[in-house]
Amino acid sequence: MTNFISLADVTNIDALIQSGLESKANPFAHQSLGKNKTIGLIFFNSSLRTRLSTQKAAQNLGMNVITMNVGQDSWGLEMEEGVLMNADKAEHVREAAAVIGRYCDVIGIRAFAELQDRDKDYREQVMHQFAKYAGVPIVNLESATRHPLQSLADCITIEEAKTVKKPKVVLTWLPHFKSLPQAVANSFCEWMNVRAAAGEVEFVVTHPEGYELAPEFVGNAHVTHDQDEAFAGADFIYGKNWSSYTHYGQVLTQDPSWAVTMNDLRLTNNGRFMHCLPVRRNLKVSDEVLDSPYSLVVEQAANREWSAQAVLKEILSNI
């Protein structure tokens, strides 16, 4: 693995999941791997889990860590090529990425979708510009269309918590008043579809009409607008809100009946509730579910450390 921008950079998901579990059992086994190596964590957007878990994982591997919030700690960065830079962005990504690449051996980038222009977001301009100009490996800390470190942590969590050989995993849309990116849902589909093709899970997606995800992410998943049908016999319920892909970035409904409650969990096979966090209580999922033994959200967030460590370990092994 050179970069970790999407699932396409992963040759063996099973090996990566096992590597995460090995790191969890023995976090400091490879402390010399990152000695005298530095990771730069570059944030265009807010974060709690990604920032802390990636820093912790890097430190477990003996790395030094530098963190920067673009536009607050640094100059605003221009991503477009050949433009007259006479507006608010004082520095171009060509210089910024190249300079950060001189200070860091690995660079992690978080840059969310702007949800204004679908083609622009789905081109993944920030991630690709950094990959082009930094000259060092790039790790996706959540981009416009994907959040692969989250998806790997989700795979690790399902592997640990499953009680049947081939669990039924359901991705359900949850209500929200704000327009949120599709990245977590896209990535979860991308990874679950590969797990489903390998016979590891049965994968179902449920959402109201108008919330269809991009076809390249939905793949062969069974899609239904009937949440009860999807939940029947499910082993894992993965909740997430996303704004419309077709009517790009729009909130088409806030129907509260799509929020997950204990009544919904009763349809499942003692199903465990998952969410990437942060989550707005009682808007998307009830207190009762989050505070019940069925909730996996904290364990899932804890596994972000091990997903980041598995990825960094593989990248460091190839430097």
Ligand code: CP
């Ligand atoms: N799930 C996740 O990426 O959390 P943060 O946005 O807090 O990093």
